[in-house]
Amino acid sequence: MFxxxxxxxxxxxxxFIAVVAGAVGVFVVARxxxxxxxxxxxxxxxxxxxxxxxxxxxxxxxxxxxxASSVMVGQMSTEESRREAVISATSALFIGLGxxxxxxxxxxxxxxxxxxxxxxxxxxxGEVFQLGGLSCVVVAALGLLYRRLKFSSFDPVxxxxxxxxxxxxxxxxxxxxxxxxxxxxxIVGSLLIFILLTLPAASAKxxxxxxxxxxxxxxxxxxxxxxxxxxxxxxxxxxxxxxxAVIEVAIYLTALAYHHSQxx
Amino acid sequence: xxxxxxxxxxxxDLSFELNRGDFLIVIGENGVGKTTLVRALFNQLKPRAGEIxxxxxxxxxxxxxxxxxxxxxxxxxxxxxxxxxPLTLWPWPRRKERAAVxxxxxxxxxxxxxxxxxxxxxxxxxxxxxLAQALVVTPQLLVLDESTASLDNEVKYDLLDLVEKFRxxxxxxxxxxxxxxxxxxxxxxxxxxTPGGYSTxxxxxxxxxxxxxx
Ligand SMILES: Nc1ncnc2c1ncn2[C@@H]1O[C@H](COP(=O)(O)OP(=O)(O)OP(=O)(O)O)[C@@H](O)[C@H]1O
Ligand SMILES: [Mg+2]
Numbered sequence: 001m002f003x004x005x006x007x008x009x010x011x012x013x014x015x016f017i018a019v020v021a022g023a024v025g026v027f028v029v030a031r032x033x034x035x036x037x038x039x040x041x042x043x044x045x046x047x048x049x050x051x052x053x054x055x056x057x058x059x060x061x062x063x064x065x066x067x068a069s070s071v072m073v074g075q076m077s078t079e080e081s082r083r084e085a086v087i088s089a090t091s092a093l094f095i096g097l098g099x100x101x102x103x104x105x106x107x108x109x110x111x112x113x114x115x116x117x118x119x120x121x122x123x124x125x126g127e128v129f130q131l132g133g134l135s136c137v138v139v140a141a142l143g144l145l146y147r148r149l150k151f152s153s154f155d156p157v158x159x160x161x162x163x164x165x166x167x168x169x170x171x172x173x174x175x176x177x178x179x180x181x182x183x184x185x186x187i188v189g190s191l192l193i194f195i196l197l198t199l200p201a202a203s204a205k206x207x208x209x210x211x212x213x214x215x216x217x218x219x220x221x222x223x224x225x226x227x228x229x230x231x232x233x234x235x236x237x238x239x240x241x242x243x244x245a246v247i248e249v250a251i252y253l254t255a256l257a258y259h260h261s262q263x264x
Numbered sequence: 265x266x267x268x269x270x271x272x273x274x275x276x277d278l279s280f281e282l283n284r285g286d287f288l289i290v291i292g293e294n295g296v297g298k299t300t301l302v303r304a305l306f307n308q309l310k311p312r313a314g315e316i317x318x319x320x321x322x323x324x325x326x327x328x329x330x331x332x333x334x335x336x337x338x339x340x341x342x343x344x345x346x347x348x349x350p351l352t353l354w355p356w357p358r359r360k361e362r363a364a365v366x367x368x369x370x371x372x373x374x375x376x377x378x379x380x381x382x383x384x385x386x387x388x389x390x391x392x393x394x395l396a397q398a399l400v401v402t403p404q405l406l407v408l409d410e411s412t413a414s415l416d417n418e419v420k421y422d423l424l425d426l427v428e429k430f431r432x433x434x435x436x437x438x439x440x441x442x443x444x445x446x447x448x449x450x451x452x453x454x455x456x457x458t459p460g461g462y463s464t465x466x467x468x469x470x471x472x473x474x475x476x477x478x
Contacts, residue, residue: 143355144353144355146355147349147350147351147352147353147355148351150347151347151348151351154338154339154343154344154347155331155344155347155397157328157330157331158326158328158331158347158348158394158397158398159347160308161306161308161326161328162326162348162401163307164351205336205338206336208338209338209339209340209343209379209380209381210339210340210343211339211343212356214338259336
């Protein structure tokens with residue numbers, strides 16, 4: 001299958017995405033931000049629609065919209081209780097804009113579905129490098145922020161009294177999530193992003209007790225889904241996203257079963 | 265000093281002093297402002313009037329009142345304690361840092377539990393882990409906010425004996441509680457907050473129960 005250049009590109013792209021989504025996902029799950037990732041993917045869709053309207057690349061539109069909305073959410077809510085409402089309001093605004101731009105732009109239907117559901121075939125060499133670059137930025141940011149992020153994600157109460165700059169960390173993390181969503185949307189599509197950002201990490205939590213180990217396992221689970229999905233998609237011509245979703249759900253159910261067998 | 269949330273004044277005109285090696289009991293009814301006082305000490309609330317001064321370079325450790333960890337909380341006791349290591353940009357723990365964490369785990373009698381998930385620990389074990397985490401910064405002042413509220417007597421006194429051990433090693437302790445027996449047993453000084461006032465002094469002057477005050 002690697003004789004085809006677009007399959008090679010798809011392989012590299014999905015590798016980058018799995019690494020980023022697995023690593024970031026551990027903090028998304030710890031911070032109870034799964035809902036936000038789902039919303040960000042919708043916002044990303046709106047951004048892509050905006051980009052189509054402007055004649056830009058879908059990625060740049062997604063980056064613009066997801067990052068802008070992350071900053072808005074981060075500024076408006078550090079209180080957990082208020083967060084969901086703020087996220088809903090923000091997403092309503094951006095999705096409305098997305099629908100508007102989609103209807104205004106001329107080449108609607110096909111580009112919209114490729115944004116929503118992802119498309120392996122569409123990835124070019126240049127985009128692979130772009131994804132690789134963005135992934136490096138995400139990984140580097142995670143590395144530098146690791147201790148703060150770990151503290152404020154896994155013990156917000158302790159982090160607050162020990163002077164971890166809460167809002168700063170929260171906003172930077174949301175930007176990292178926005179970047180990851182935009183990266184992941186390229187291949188799994190914006191509808192399925194939250195799968196890669198949440199399920200591998202939630203599964204990893206059942207198997208180990210350290211943050212670094214959780215990140216490693218989550219990356220492994222994400223890679224397993226992405227690579228197998230790509231291969232099965234190649235064999236059957238069915239959508240890759242479908243296979244990724246099924247595999248990640250299967251891993252998650254296994255993890256839950258394992259966790260219960262350990263605890264009870 | 266005076267403390268307030270917006271217009272809502274919680275503590276007016278409080279003044280007290282804490283010396284090295286004290287075991288200060290802060291006691292008072294629910295809602296009288298004990299946690300608020302702690303928030304001020306930790307710089308999370310600016311006093312409306314007055315100020316709080318520490319000896320230069322004083323490091324503070326805090327064991328908070330609420331923490332609600334779920335049963336599936338994933339981190340091990342060791343990793344939870346290690347969260348409070350210095351927040352450097354270098355992600356991995358250095359050898360010295362790992363040794364420091366192991367040392368504190370041993371001091372708080374947690375070595376045996378170090379690799380178990382904290383979510384599965386008992387209430388007393390959790391409190392010990394919280395204490396250990398606060399001790400990672402080797403604080404000179406250790407503040408515990410009702411750390412014993414949900415514990416059985418035996419476990420409670422075990423925890424306090426542990427705290428007392430650190431006090432004798434030179435850590436100043438500020439212990440917030442509703443428990444008058446415990447105050448008498450471990451305290452050296454007290455700060456009794458009442459709605460609209462307070463009293464403070466050596467523990468011998470603290471009445472044996474809240475009723476004894478009138
Ligand atoms: N963020 C806040 N904004 C406004 N009022 C607050 C805030 N936090 C606490 N209060 C009020 O301040 C008062 C003192 O609260 P505090 O938590 O300090 O009491 P406490 O003495 O610690 O009580 P407990 O024994 O129940 O822990 C209460 O009346 C509470 O309602
Ligand atoms: Mg309190």
